Amino acid sequence: MARGGLAAPLLGRSQGSASGTLRKVFGSISGLCLLILLILFFVFVRYSPEDADVDVYYMWYIHVAIMIWVGFGFLMTFLHHYSLGAVCLNFFASCFITLEAAFVIGSFYYSDHHEAGSWLVVDLNLPLLIEGLFAAAAGMISFGAVLGKVSPAQLLLLMVLEVPFYAVNNYFIIDQVFSAKDVGGSMGIHAFGAYFGLAATLFLSRKGTGSSHTQNRSNYTSDVTSMIGTIFLWIFWPSFNATMAMPGPFSSAIHDSRFTAVVNTIVSLSGACLATFMASALVDGKFNVVHIQNATLAGGVAMGSAADLSDVGPGGALAIGMVAGILSVMGFKYIGPVLEKWVGLKDTRGVHNLHGLPGLLGGVAAAVVMMVNGDWHGFGYQLLALLVTFNVAILGGAVSGALSSLVDRLGTDDAVNAAFNDQSAFSIEV
């Protein structure tokens, strides 16, 4: 049933070559990465349970994990012949990033916890694994921009390279130097992940793999499975913004503001959902399922910087969510097509509209709350953090995208045939 939708000859060549490169290139690169990871974990990592680690952090860890693997994984199944690639490569890559980032971020914090001159020790516990999941979120946002256009080996390389840029940006720029407000990562996760992916896609998307590609589309079933991702992301997003809003090893919080972060995010997400349906009907005359799958979540993105600020208030949270939803719909309707036409930006999942723009909005929203409170110092550093994040992401994405594009390089015809097509990497019929 429902198979054989693509003629075999069209795929004959790319299939053959893909099979060879997947075994050789992906096999060797992933094997090398796994070996390094194994050695690092054996030599440098040890368990470090905090008091009541499980009771305090485990529920939040699970919630964020659901967002990464169910949420992003199924959200990206919308492409009708790339659903398996979306959920499976999201599975693999998130897994790798979580461990790599736990090691990298744990190393950064090493100097805070240990005496000078001692051997590097990474203390692995649940807060550090949550930090790893945050990095995976940034990575999966970047994946959305290059979705269907990169080989598994290219994706793995891109993600391996993204982690240090992500970690440096968050550690030095946000956590340590500017002390910007970004508890849920409007800037450090969403804007970073989006602009990193957008810069990378300039190097990784071949001509002819834009929105007019015949396979760059959904069908009825893939639209429904994509809604699984949307709904789970939407439900669990309050946990994403709240899990670091309490004092802990990787948190700058000085008191427990999880209640504020949870309720601000619930209200903001509700505002985004409601505004998205309204805006979609107004701009398209019918509901556009792309808007509903994505823009409904913009309230979570845009509340990521200011979530733990009680000055936002229920009305403010609702307003931020509504503005974010409308901004995201406008992005999909008007800004995305313009960027594709004039800048050549081929953003498969439209991450600019869900994570880029609402991420910038979120960073600015927190700055505005500070300004209203007369904290001009904070206001300035918040905008500076946003600017630095924007630049690190674009620089990092360009470098990483260019490097990743050096492996599995296909001719233009083969690249177009392989795009958005699970037969490139999976032994299945679509």
Next chain:
Amino acid sequence: MARGGLAAPLLGRSQGSASGTLRKVFGSISGLCLLILLILFFVFVRYSPEDADVDVYYMWYIHVAIMIWVGFGFLMTFLHHYSLGAVCLNFFASCFITLEAAFVIGSFYYSDHHEAGSWLVVDLNLPLLIEGLFAAAAGMISFGAVLGKVSPAQLLLLMVLEVPFYAVNNYFIIDQVFSAKDVGGSMGIHAFGAYFGLAATLFLSRKGTGSSHTQNRSNYTSDVTSMIGTIFLWIFWPSFNATMAMPGPFSSAIHDSRFTAVVNTIVSLSGACLATFMASALVDGKFNVVHIQNATLAGGVAMGSAADLSDVGPGGALAIGMVAGILSVMGFKYIGPVLEKWVGLKDTRGVHNLHGLPGLLGGVAAAVVMMVNGDWHGFGYQLLALLVTFNVAILGGAVSGALSSLVDRLGTDDAVNAAFNDQSAFSIEV
């Protein structure tokens, strides 16, 4: 793949008109509703964290949210050309109801918390949001009765009007006057939602949109996605019945009976699941997937009034669940068709069989437990509460259905063409 199942000409007209009305009617009504909500939240709502609000309530909030958005959302995807409408409109409408009901119910409780003569203040916290989710559950039950037959604007109006009826019924009749037992809402949520929807559908379902409509059916894929909803509802239902079984701002509980509510509901749901498979095989000769998607949940509905009563006992809970499952299967097999034929009741999802009848059973079950305990006073008020709920629901549903039917009114042919068809409101091919 799997597209083009409907001939284009059949939909040509309704598509055209739907596009116009969605932009104008839904756009303006939803815009107005959002504006009012935004003003109310800015002026009247403030955060009111209880002690340990997040630690005590957040997990239960998330569980109930999963039931609303994953559970009801995917359960209703069973219609093969209305899966997106089901999950998306469930998403939008539940979101709106939650905020509206939080405001309305918060206002009702205002007089309990504040001194006379002070300005209205709604204290927003997690228990109030859970109350909002309960109202959304009632709304989504009503939605099941009119599923596929109402435009988005009609649905929004119906839900906007349902909330005050729901809140008045629960507050005055159950919480304050009769003090009926209804911790998980057998009466106040399930029976109310079902009879409200059934009364509304008399005004909102057009001739020819009953069970013989060619699109009023599932296919293999939509039956599987519907099972996502069933399974998540079934797993998390114990939380639905237990979350208010502890002392708190919106609970009449005087001690913590969450253990009893959880275990009673687990056992009752198990009984319903087991009895449903047996009964379905007996009445149909094969398993009817409609029974399995719905009647397996009747044990949760029927345990909604007596969940926190330890007198029920493991055997009693199992018996209530089994009776509820069998009753629900009988409803689908024998009662539903009779009601459609003789009363003209076009109940798309069969909410009468899952929420109406088992809801009544649940209210009576709690009354019987009281009677056995010699509490004749409680017994009488319990039945009275049931009777009042039944009447308020039917009256409210009729009024709200009639009012909602005034917008987006189509001719009979257009209504039949638009029914159970996502092309009416979504810019997709089915």
Next chain:
Amino acid sequence: MARGGLAAPLLGRSQGSASGTLRKVFGSISGLCLLILLILFFVFVRYSPEDADVDVYYMWYIHVAIMIWVGFGFLMTFLHHYSLGAVCLNFFASCFITLEAAFVIGSFYYSDHHEAGSWLVVDLNLPLLIEGLFAAAAGMISFGAVLGKVSPAQLLLLMVLEVPFYAVNNYFIIDQVFSAKDVGGSMGIHAFGAYFGLAATLFLSRKGTGSSHTQNRSNYTSDVTSMIGTIFLWIFWPSFNATMAMPGPFSSAIHDSRFTAVVNTIVSLSGACLATFMASALVDGKFNVVHIQNATLAGGVAMGSAADLSDVGPGGALAIGMVAGILSVMGFKYIGPVLEKWVGLKDTRGVHNLHGLPGLLGGVAAAVVMMVNGDWHGFGYQLLALLVTFNVAILGGAVSGALSSLVDRLGTDDAVNAAFNDQSAFSIEV
């Protein structure tokens, strides 16, 4: 859409007979089982809330329940014409096993809690229900081996018979006599369930129902819905291994090692996921979706015995997971086909590769940790427990499979027609 894939005549006969037998055989057997269960629960079972039962155990109960009903249920939807049978019969059978096992296991522990000579009383609480879910996990693993080849009545009988074997093995052999380490059931749940099912399938799989059966295959949609199961199992597995790693009524733990169990399992699962993608690319040249749906989980299985041992360490956990993932891929690629060809083992879901082999590995891994620590006594008993489990499972599976095969016996042609086909038991078109 996507219906009518099978010609009606092919199924005519088996449909007719199935309809008759489902009503008579399944109806009567399930009715009898339900009646007995109801009587047992009325007479012998009472609620026994431990202190803080809900606060300590409910989250873990829900996590394990998600694994049983969402995880195993959707993982098994991979067969393109047996998706409903998979998720629905998993629903029914898990429900029955949970209650039956709670009764049986509760009876076993009766003598520990009550004075000699008193009447049997089963104290029902959340830890006992979690024990019931563990038994359901073993049952659903066995179901995977016979998937698509047994009638509902045969499945019910098989599961009814599996529970006492399971309970005896775990209680006497692991918990009480050998005191083997098996907190997450590498041996007692996974290896037991796999070898029980494999022994049973020798009696329940008819000639012609092996991997070459034309309906024994997935399609694109069923591969995606199967990934729902994989992802949920993978996310919640740490809870499976950790929930008994604290002192409690059914736990042999003497201190709280939930942190160790959670982190060991997270790291091991990550290792299995990463190694599976690498190994699948290496052995198949492309990703084999069967490997990804299954072998990624082998890290959870293999960590089931040693999860609570902190000596494993992050590097050790990663290594165990990687080895388990590679072992599982090798099992699917090389060992499964050999066993089918030479032993006639028709293992529909490949449970030997995901639960059998990694379960043995898990038991051995814990033994090795003991040996390294110089605990030769524990080492010996661990291997002895593994050996006994292996034998009890095969003996129990053979006896139960043979007995179950006596009902609903079809001729060979009918059996082949009915296999892997939801029309055998469901009133649907596929």
